[in-house]
Amino acid sequence: MDERYDGTSRRRLLQAGALGAGAVIAPGVLSAGKAAADSTAAATTTRADTEHPRFTLAVVPDTQYLFDLDRGDATPLIASFEYLIDQQSAENIVFTAHLGDVVENALASEFAQADPVFTVLDRARMPYSVLAGNHDVDASKDDTRGDSAYLRTFGPQRFRRMSTYGGSTQNGYNSYHVFRAAGRQWLLLAMDWRPSDASFAWARGVIAAHPRLPAILTTHELVNADHGNPVAYFTDHGNRVWDQLVEDNDQIFLTLNGHFWPPGRVVRKNAAGNDVHLHLTNYQDRYYGGSAMIRLYHFDLARNTIDVETIAPWILDQDPARRSELAEGEIELTDDTNRFSVPIDFDQRFAGFAPIPVRPARPAKQLVVPGTAAYWRFDGPLSDQVTDHSGQGNHLTRVLLSEDGISASAEYHPDQPGHASWLFAGGKKPARGGYLRTADNAPLNAMTFSKGYTIEAFVKLTDDGADHAWQGLLSRMGTGADAGKTGSDPSEPVVNLAFSGGRQLQWAVYPLDRNDTFTNWGHERVAGQWFHLAVVNDGRHSTLYVDSSPLLRNPATPSNGLATAGKPWLVAANHYDNVIEQAFAGHIGELRIVTRALKPSQFLNA
Incomplete structure (x- = not known):
């Protein structure tokens, strides 16, 4: 386990340039273009405010149709990443979590297309995590599967340079980050599509090694939901995740997964009697493979609320006069399943592992x-x-x-x-x-x-x-x-x-x-x-x-x-x-x- 983090986020230099619609990215092309733009464009430095009580966690669900042999288009995801970079200060975006199924067929050529897109975040020094979905690896095996194109692209070597990176399992498929927001540190676990028992033990050890940190679990499969009923329910594997990792670890208060659609959510009590909020978010079934739609979790510790919104920056940035009819309906999802608020008394919810110290009496x-x-x-x-x-x-x-x-x-x-x-x-x-x-x-x-x-x-x-x-x-x-x-x-x-x-x-x-x-x-x-x-x-x-x-x-x-x-x-x-x-x-x-x-x-x- 590589223990390398200082818990602080960094900001980027705003970067110019974007790829046209339908472009297939060759390895290194985006990196070279961005480097050239950076050398000539005026740079604006932004920075997340890690002490402000309001901050944003950005969530990127399944992007697999954007990287599907020669049928994909990376432009929507580039637009989403550049939106997050541009809005980092205004929205106080402290971290971005991808929920897996980066690509469609687990091919090296597809990861070669995805690699430079994520370099947009790397160059901006925006901390993020990526985990393996079933379309990223051999889905028939657990995380002891060995080498893969996914691991060569999104293994520990990619994240070690991030200030938030805390470490990975020995097999490289599970990692954790610690980021600072609202004046405290937060733990985020990025778990594989199918963690082995040893990896669950590793995750429990990570939580035990950070006993006072509230924890967010991201993984590819945990809960599912049906059309017409947004109340999510556990899959068989989701029950395994709950039993091995979530139920007895009170620090986990929020879980985020993709894989299924439509979105849904549910609340379950853990062994300590506290609420765990379990959210499913995935838009790959929608127009343009989901248009790289993102979820923004706006934590507000002053109001004891998480406000959640779902937007498509790629469509939002299009000229309204030229925007297609289908695109118009995807700019922002405002139904109760995709735009909602989660009331949480953070001090009370975290009191079992991180009680607020009583201010001493003063003479x-x-x-x-x-x-x-x-x-x-x-x-x-x-x-x-x-x-x-x-x-x-x-x-x-x-x-x-x-x-x-x-x-x-x-x-x-x-x-x-x-x-x-x-x-x-x-x-x-x-x-x-x-x-x-x-x-x-x-x-x-x-x-x-x-x-x-x-x-x-x-x-x-x-x-x-x-x-x-x-x-x-x-x-x-x-x-x-x-x-x-x-x-x-x-x-x-x-x-x-x-x-x-x-x-x-x-x-x-x-x-x-x-x-x-x-x-x-x-x-x-x-x-x-x-x-x-x-x-x-x-x-x-x-x-x-x-x-x-x-x-x-x-x-x-x-x-x-x-x-x-x-x-x-x-x-x-x-x-x-x-x-x-x-x-x-x-x-x-x-x-x-x-x-x-x-x-x-x-x-x-x-």
């Missing part, structure tokens, strides 16, 4: 930045007083509106410094639950924040129901009238950070420089999900953030400071006309108030 003293006016953490046992870690003496006292209105919880936001929270069981009509308040003489009560402020909190709302409409997370006792403000509704609190009936975040305050309320609005939040929120004012404008992302409805009108009537602050409650009508319903992890504008890189969740 409160590390988060007391210059200007911290108050910093409350709810990571200790339930008590009547919550310490202000800022050192400014703005401690909180617990107030119960009903029995068991506040309880300690082990839940917390994954980026929260303190690893716990308090659960507030608030409600209204009548007011119930509990809240916290500063002392009557707390220094925070008199502060006006004329030079700016940042208010942060880790929150999880408990319920979507209207029973908690307009619940307050942070408020200041005292009304607009108490602070000498007569605009709008002077009975409103001078400061109110709350959630509307639609769970939209609202920051409604009386600034120092205005006689009326000033309101920032956020979008609707989902109950049961932790999030970090922040209100930042730089002395002139206020901006709401959720999970460090600025929101839309932030007023352009200047706003300076916060009016005060010198009364206490409330955590987990608000008031109207100095009457507390309800308490907050949900978890609060911690809350910090700073007397200046912080950047998102300085937030508690950074």
Whole structure:
């Protein structure tokens, strides 16, 4: 096993030139033409972003009719490869996998035609894998068959120069690659049409040698599908693959195979009880031998989704005015079998072999930045007083509106410094639950924040129901009238950070420089999900953030400071006309108030 890879992909110089339709490629012709073009054409360097959470795996199924004695045409596959090269940066294409049946008759002359076409990818330094299908080799034998034209063309010697190449079986017919994408490494196995028991053992060893890598299995035959029923089913050989390799290896979450048509897919639970997505893709039965149609698997780890599309770059690039009627229908396949999304919670799916490390708790003293006016953490046992870690003496006292209105919880936001929270069981009509308040003489009560402020909190709302409409997370006792403000509704609190009936975040305050309320609005939040929120004012404008992302409805009108009537602050409650009508319903992890504008890189969740 040749252990040669660094897990990074490289980019290519865009290459000029293409062969005409119907051309039969002689060995070396394409290489010479491309080399000449490279020496004269202006080069553009592209590169895949291996850290971005969205990346693309390109899949090329059976191309055998394009290399069929003197009946083939390599032009569609050249177009597909050049499309992948041209789109590498835009689509963040990190790897390309061919699913076998490169040629029709396993002849050396056919592989001589295919060889320079794949050199398009070689020269561009686009990593890829190729495996043997039944039309590439003697289909009556397993991978101990010995030498073949396939092996001389697509054996280990072709892939050793790739940075992703990890090694091959001793017989050369099975290989693996490790590529980097979305900030992590991924394992891809390219298995022969008929692996021997020894090759299955080799594959299990590869997986064991990379115990934390999610794995994609590519092979030529595994599942089949029938016309009119896109739900795939296992072949006898597919069951052998499942039994020997997939079922007991939780790292394999996706399998890709060709050989049969039409396309289909199915999900099966492995021994660990996790989903394995098994996809069949093959278009050789369609116009022009499938037109070198490709599948693009767009992984999006931020959205926990794989978006799949199927396109024919060769047809897409044709002049629409000259495109044939049959070609028109093949530009892109948009039915549910060929264009779909696969929801996968990647962190959860990979937790059994690559759990996300828990971010260590951080001591409160590390988060007391210059200007911290108050910093409350709810990571200790339930008590009547919550310490202000800022050192400014703005401690909180617990107030119960009903029995068991506040309880300690082990839940917390994954980026929260303190690893716990308090659960507030608030409600209204009548007011119930509990809240916290500063002392009557707390220094925070008199502060006006004329030079700016940042208010942060880790929150999880408990319920979507209207029973908690307009619940307050942070408020200041005292009304607009108490602070000498007569605009709008002077009975409103001078400061109110709350959630509307639609769970939209609202920051409604009386600034120092205005006689009326000033309101920032956020979008609707989902109950049961932790999030970090922040209100930042730089002395002139206020901006709401959720999970460090600025929101839309932030007023352009200047706003300076916060009016005060010198009364206490409330955590987990608000008031109207100095009457507390309800308490907050949900978890609060911690809350910090700073007397200046912080950047998102300085937030508690950074």
